Amino acid sequence: MAQSSESRAPQLTERLPLTTIIPRAWIGFSKAPWRFVGLTALMLITVSGLSVISRDLQQAEGLWQSTISDLVFVATIPSTLVPLVALLHLADQYLPSIHTAQSIEPAKGRQQLRWIFRQTAALLxxxxxxxxxxxxxxxxxxxxxxxxxxxxxxxxxxxxxxxxILWTLSQTLAIPLLVHHGHRPLAAMEHSRRLVQTNRLKVLALLGLLIGVNLIGLMGAFLGLLLSIPFSALLLMASCRTQTPWVSDSRRNILPT
Incomplete structure (x- = not known):
C-alpha cells in the first residue's frame, strides 16, 4: 500500500512555492554557511585549475601534450559534477525541515550520496x-x-x-528532483517535465532569479560566486518542496519553519 500511494503522489498537481524559496534558502544557508562556502570553493578551484592546465597544454606543441590536454578537459566534467551534486545534497539536508536529514546515519548518508552521483551521471x-x-x-x-x-x-x-528548447526547459528541475526524491533518471525527467508544464511562469521566474543571483555574484568575481552558487543550489532544492493544493499538509508547510 505504501508503494502504491508513493507512485500516485507525483500524479497530483504540484505547485512551486516560489514566494517562500528565498526565506527557506536563507534559513538553510545560515545553518552551515562555511560548509556551503567551502564546498563551492573546492569546486571553483578544481574546475579553474583543470581549465588552466588544459589550456596551457593545448598551447604547447606535441601530440602527447594535446592528448593530455583533451583528457584534462574531459576530467573537468566529473570534477564539476561531483561537488555540484554534493552541494545540492547538502542544500537538501539543511533546508527546512532538517530533522529528516539528521536522522540519516553517516554510513547510510555516504552510500546515498554515491547512489545520487551514479544516477545523476546517468541522467546527464x-x-x-x-x-x-x-x-x-x-x-x-x-x-x-x-x-x-x-x-x-x-x-x-x-x-x-x-x-x-522547450524540452531543455522542461528538464530544468530534473537533477534537483532526483536528489530530493531519490528518483531514477527517467522518473526524474518525467517529474520535471510535469512540474514545469504545470508551473511555466513560476519556472521562468525561478530561472530569472537564478540568473540574477549569479550575475550579482559575478560582480564580486570569485568571492561573489562563493555566495551566489550555494544560494542558487538552495533555491533549486527549495523549489523541490512543492505544495499540493487542497492537501492538509500543504498549508502547514507553506511558510518556512
Missing part, C-alpha cells in the same frame, strides 16, 4: 544523448529539405529548435 548522459540526437536529426532533415524548398527547411529547423 541520457539527456545529452537526446539533445545531441535531436540536433543531429534536425541537421539531417534540414539538409534534405533544403534540396526541395529552402523556406520549408527553415520552418522545420525553427520548429525543431523551439521543440528542443
Amino acid at each position: 548522459l541520457l539527456e545529452s544523448v537526446i539533445l545531441i540526437g535531436g540536433l543531429n536529426t534536425l541537421k539531417i532533415i534540414g539538409a534534405l529539405m533544403a534540396r526541395q524548398s529552402g523556406v520549408f527547411s527553415a520552418v522545420i529547423l525553427i520548429a525543431g529548435g523551439l521543440a528542443l
Whole structure:
C-alpha cells in the first residue's frame, strides 16, 4: 500500500512555492554557511585549475601534450559534477525541515550520496544523448529539405529548435528532483517535465532569479560566486518542496519553519 500511494503522489498537481524559496534558502544557508562556502570553493578551484592546465597544454606543441590536454578537459566534467551534486545534497539536508536529514546515519548518508552521483551521471548522459540526437536529426532533415524548398527547411529547423528548447526547459528541475526524491533518471525527467508544464511562469521566474543571483555574484568575481552558487543550489532544492493544493499538509508547510 505504501508503494502504491508513493507512485500516485507525483500524479497530483504540484505547485512551486516560489514566494517562500528565498526565506527557506536563507534559513538553510545560515545553518552551515562555511560548509556551503567551502564546498563551492573546492569546486571553483578544481574546475579553474583543470581549465588552466588544459589550456596551457593545448598551447604547447606535441601530440602527447594535446592528448593530455583533451583528457584534462574531459576530467573537468566529473570534477564539476561531483561537488555540484554534493552541494545540492547538502542544500537538501539543511533546508527546512532538517530533522529528516539528521536522522540519516553517516554510513547510510555516504552510500546515498554515491547512489545520487551514479544516477545523476546517468541522467546527464541520457539527456545529452537526446539533445545531441535531436540536433543531429534536425541537421539531417534540414539538409534534405533544403534540396526541395529552402523556406520549408527553415520552418522545420525553427520548429525543431523551439521543440528542443522547450524540452531543455522542461528538464530544468530534473537533477534537483532526483536528489530530493531519490528518483531514477527517467522518473526524474518525467517529474520535471510535469512540474514545469504545470508551473511555466513560476519556472521562468525561478530561472530569472537564478540568473540574477549569479550575475550579482559575478560582480564580486570569485568571492561573489562563493555566495551566489550555494544560494542558487538552495533555491533549486527549495523549489523541490512543492505544495499540493487542497492537501492538509500543504498549508502547514507553506511558510518556512
